[in-house]
Amino acid sequence: MGKRVRxxxxxxxxxxxxxxxxxxxxxVIFLTPRFVSTAKYVYNVIHEHYLSSKDFYFSSDKLxxxxxxxxxxxxxxxxxxYAITVxxxxxxxxxxxxxxxxxxxxxxxCSDNVQCTFNKNTSTIVGTANHGVNEDYFTVSISPSGSSAxxxxxxxxVDITATSTSPxxxxxxxxxxxxxxxxxxxxxxxxxxxxxxxxxNITNSQSVGADITLSYNPEVVLLDMTSRFRLSSTNDTTxxxxxxxxxxxxxxxxxxxxxxxxxxxxxxxxxxxxxxxGSGVTPVITLSH
Numbered sequence: 001m002g003k004r005v006r007x008x009x010x011x012x013x014x015x016x017x018x019x020x021x022x023x024x025x026x027x028v029i030f031l032t033p034r035f036v037s038t039a040k041y042v043y044n045v046i047h048e049h050y051l052s053s054k055d056f057y058f059s060s061d062k063l064x065x066x067x068x069x070x071x072x073x074x075x076x077x078x079x080x081x082y083a084i085t086v087x088x089x090x091x092x093x094x095x096x097x098x099x100x101x102x103x104x105x106x107x108x109x110c111s112d113n114v115q116c117t118f119n120k121n122t123s124t125i126v127g128t129a130n131h132g133v134n135e136d137y138f139t140v141s142i143s144p145s146g147s148s149a150x151x152x153x154x155x156x157x158v159d160i161t162a163t164s165t166s167p168x169x170x171x172x173x174x175x176x177x178x179x180x181x182x183x184x185x186x187x188x189x190x191x192x193x194x195x196x197x198x199x200x201n202i203t204n205s206q207s208v209g210a211d212i213t214l215s216y217n218p219e220v221v222l223l224d225m226t227s228r229f230r231l232s233s234t235n236d237t238t239x240x241x242x243x244x245x246x247x248x249x250x251x252x253x254x255x256x257x258x259x260x261x262x263x264x265x266x267x268x269x270x271x272x273x274x275x276x277x278g279s280g281v282t283p284v285i286t287l288s289h
Contacts, residue, residue, distance in 0.1 A: 056168050057098050057134075058125075061087040061192040063162055063172035071177045072188075077205040078150030078180035079257040081117075081143040085190070085199055086160065090125040091134040093194060099129040104164045106138060114156040117141045135196075142178060149257075150180045185210055185254075187287045189275040196269045197224070200262040200285055204254045212254045214262065216285045218246035221273070224263040 062070045063086065076082050088104070091097035102125040110116040119139045126132025140158055144150050161173040184205055191198035198221065204210055211234065216223075218239055223230055235251040254260050264285065266273070275283040 054168065055096070055098055056102075056170070057090050057092045057096065058102055058104070058164050058168075058170045058172065059089045059092075060162065060172050060174075061089075061190075061195065062176060063160060063174040065170070065172060068174035069177065070174055071179075076178055076180055076203055076259065077257045078144060078152070078154060080259060081141045082178060082203075082259050083261055084140050084142065084158075084176055084178075085137055085261070086140065086162075087192065087195060088123070088125055088136040088138070088162065089134060089194075090127060091194070097134045098125075098127050100127045100167055101125065101130055101132070102127065102164050103166045104162050106160065106162050108140070108158055108160045110142070110159075111155075111157045113145055113150060113154065114142050114158075115145045116158045117143075133196075140176075152180050152182060154180045156180075181205060185212070185287075185289055186277055188277070189273055189283060189285060191266075191272050191274045193272045194269055195266075197263050197265045198273050200264065202254055202260045202262065202287065204256055204258055204260075207256050209253055209255045210289045211251055212260075213249055213251040213288045214285055215249040215288070216264070218248050219267065220284050221264040221266055223247055223250060224265065227262050229260055229262045 062068065062084075072084065090102050104123060104125070106118060106121050106123070108116060108118065117140065123136055123138060125134060125136040127134060140160070142156060142158060150156065155177055156179075157175050157177045159173070159175045161171060163172075164170045181203075182205065185203070186205075187200055187202045189198055189200055200214065202212055204212075213235075214223075214229075218241060229252045230250055233250045233252045236247055237249045238245040239248040240246075252260075273284045275281050275285075
């Protein structure tokens with residue numbers, strides 16, 4: 001008799017490809033919220049570096065590729081419109097800049113307690129090829145949405161996105177946060193490196209108007225002579241420089257529950273003269289009243 005052949009009933013176990021397992025593991029990790037955020041950040045940095053290699057620069061003093069939160073440390077009364085200037089640039093420095101024009105769109109959302117008005121929703125940063133200076137700006141006006149003023153300590157915000165449409169696509173965004181302060185007169189200086197001018201925001205949160213004096217060194221900054229603050233001035237003082245008289249202080253009236261914006265041009269654009277109350281910085285422009 002022939003021998004019986006035993007059948008091997010053991011099932012074969014399929015081996016899992018370790019490379020496939022690693023890929024699945026990486027995908028699962030990067031689908032978690034924290035790693036999605038990290039991956040997005042890394043992508044944005046790499047994308048910005050790639051665009052820089054093409055001599056494409058798209059930046060802002062208040063928006064960034066990874067969504068900046070920008071707190072405006074000024075005592076807004078919460079009653080009157082508050083204007084914010086957002087500066088845009090198409091240069092990295094005086095040696096690196098974009099020659100072509102950059103067209104961009106602006107979109108936004110606001111907190112429920114305010115209304116936001118923009119002076120434009122599309123714009124262009126004119127490049128050097130068209131005799132531009134690689135700079136542009138837009139303004140947003142924030143005002144209470146109801147019939148009454150916002151309460152002291154109440155916050156309002158506007159979330160802004162600026163997206164270039166040509167010659168390359170790049171997105172900048174940020175949330176600008178404004179807080180209602182106490183009833184007093186305060187000011188701040190908004191500035192950035194390589195910006196040719198700075199902005200002084202004066203807020204009068206009192207129930208009465210006041211005469212405000214801005215004093216400065218004309219060898220450091222020069223007042224924009226077309227500003228409303230200058231044109232309605234009630235008193236000026238000057239300083240002799242190289243045989244010419246330059247303004248060194250200007251006094252003008254600021255209405256109650258209002259914010260006044262005054263522009264100064266910098267003699268050295270590479271400096272950043274930003275100042276806010278409590279910052280510990282000595283301001284290049286002082287306020288008295």
